[in-house]
Amino acid sequence: MTALPPTGAGGPCGCPEYAALSRRGFLRGLGTTGLAWSVGSAVVSTAGPVAAASSPDGAAPGSVLVVLSLRGAADGLSLVVPHGDPAYYAARPSIAVPAERLLARDGFFGLHPALAPLLPLWQAGRLATVHAAGLPVVNRSHFAAMEAIEDADPGSPERVGWLNRLLGELPGSSPLQGLAAGGAAVPTSLFGPEPVMGFRSLESAGIAGNDKWDPAGARVRSLERMWGASGTPMGRAFRSAMQAVGDLEPARRQPDRRTSYPDDDLGGALASVARTLRGDVGVSLVSVDHGDWDMHTDVGTLERGRMRREADSLARSIAAFFEDLGPLADRVTLVTISEFGRRVAENSDRGLDHGWGTVMMLAGAGVRGGYHGTWPGLRSSADADLGVTTDYRSVLAEVVAARTDASPAVVFPGFRRERVGAMLGQ
Structure with a gap:
């Protein structure tokens, strides 16, 4: 493998590409999925028939998959520490996690100490x-790697994400099935012909103008008359949006347990997801983004710093999410994914530059607990990467096979998955 130069450039991120990512990805989505239409704070992509929740053989009816994207390239070597590989400590004299402080x-x-909320x-x-x-x-490009991971169909000219392909394999009739x-912005993984919905929070999803200044609902009635019979993409978008917003009402009636989550974006997003799932409105696939893991500087120590903060938010949010779900947790599987990992060796700013392999985490229904994967061994040189021995699609395909009745071969075209063993029955 040819070594590439470090990508860091000071500051909390050091990647102009990453800073501009959200807006650029959204604009690309508008141009490639037919139409992504915003109504109030709801975003609905409508370019094909509606689908709904799956009831796969071997899984609980209404199984739900939650994909949590760790944006910015999470350092798997900090989250799940290979304390048995001496190169880890040689490469990170300032930021390595001491073996005696690791959990599980x-x-x-061993797990980073900030992941303690996940021990149960x-x-x-x-x-x-x-x-x-x-x-x-x-x-090593954030944007290109995210696109590749979320398309999960190398070489294809089509702009269809793997979650949208999965959505197309599931039967049903709810416009809220993909969320x-x-x-x-709707992520690349959900781009495609199947309609999906996005919102910042459950409370904010609604029709613009349908507020205290329009108590008689005149705005909604006007939109219904304007677009109710239109066969245009915009007409279909408005009808799907209005149906989706209306179908969210049972979720809004659910108790709001936001205070049990961390007071940050991830906590708010997962609180809204749990409340929506408890409302039983037909959701079966969910995508959530988390944080800024692009830590070129100041990874920090066990007590403070960016890694501690992000890992703490991640762990407390996931733990609160499964607690909030109650009995519904037996139907929900969560998997984390990041576009790539970080270099093995720390840089001169006590940070980590762009690398290759990282760690994926799975939690909830159907998961076979423990450490999985094939360890490639580490080198402590400045340009050394954690190699990739498990294609991320093998992990996702195993989840698809275990928790849905969809064909992994359709969801991941042309890919032959290897056994990972992280899901029961696989």
């Missing part, structure tokens, strides 16, 4: 990690 430690791996899931056998996972080819929560 076995002879080789780990002890119950409902939390798994897959290390050295990622794209099969090195890609992007916590942001204004």
Whole structure:
């Protein structure tokens, strides 16, 4: 492998590409999915028939998959520490996590101490990690790597994400089946012909103008008359949007347990997702973004710093989410994914530059707990990467096979998955 130069450039991120990512990705989505229409704070992509929740064989009826994207390239070597590999400590004299402080430690791996809120899931056998996972080819561009991971169909000229392909394999009739929560833009994974919805929060999803200044609902009635019989893409978008907003009402009636989550964007997004799922409105696929993991500087220590902050938010939010779900947790599987990992060696700013392999985490229904994956070994040189021994699609395909009745071969075209063993029955 040819070593590439470090990508860091000071500041909290150091990547102008990453800073501009959200807006650019949204604009690209508008141009490639037919239409993504914003009505109030709701975003609905409408370019084909509506689908709804799946009832797969071997999984609880109404199984739900939540994909949590760790934006900015999360350092898997900090989250799940290979304390048994001496190169880890040689490469990180300032930021390595001491072996004696690790949680759920076995002879080789251990969890970052900030992940302590996830220990009940780990002890119950409902939390798994897959290390050295990622794209099969090195890609150090945030934007290009996110596109590749979320399309999951290398070489295809079509702009259809893997979650949208999965959506097309599930039967049903709810416009809320595919949901992007916590942001204004629908991610690449949900782009495609199947309609999906996105909202920043459950409370903010609504029709613009349908507020206290329009108590008689004149705005909604006017929109219904204007677009009710239109066969245009815009007409279909408005009808889907209005139906989706109306179908969210049972979720809005659910208790709001936001105060049990961290007071940040991820906590708010997962609180809205849990409340929506408890409302039983037909959601089966959810995408959520989290944080800024692009840590070229100041990764920090166990007590403070960016890694501690992001890992703490991640762990407390996931733990609160499964607690909030109650009995519904037996139907929900959550998987984390990041566009790539970080270099093995720390840089001169006590940060980490763009790397390759990282760790994926799985929690909830159908998960076979423990550490999974094939360890490639580390080198401590400045340009060394954690290699990829598990294609990320093998992990996702295993989840699809275990928790839905969809064909992984359709969701991941041309890909032959390898057994990972992180899901029961696989």
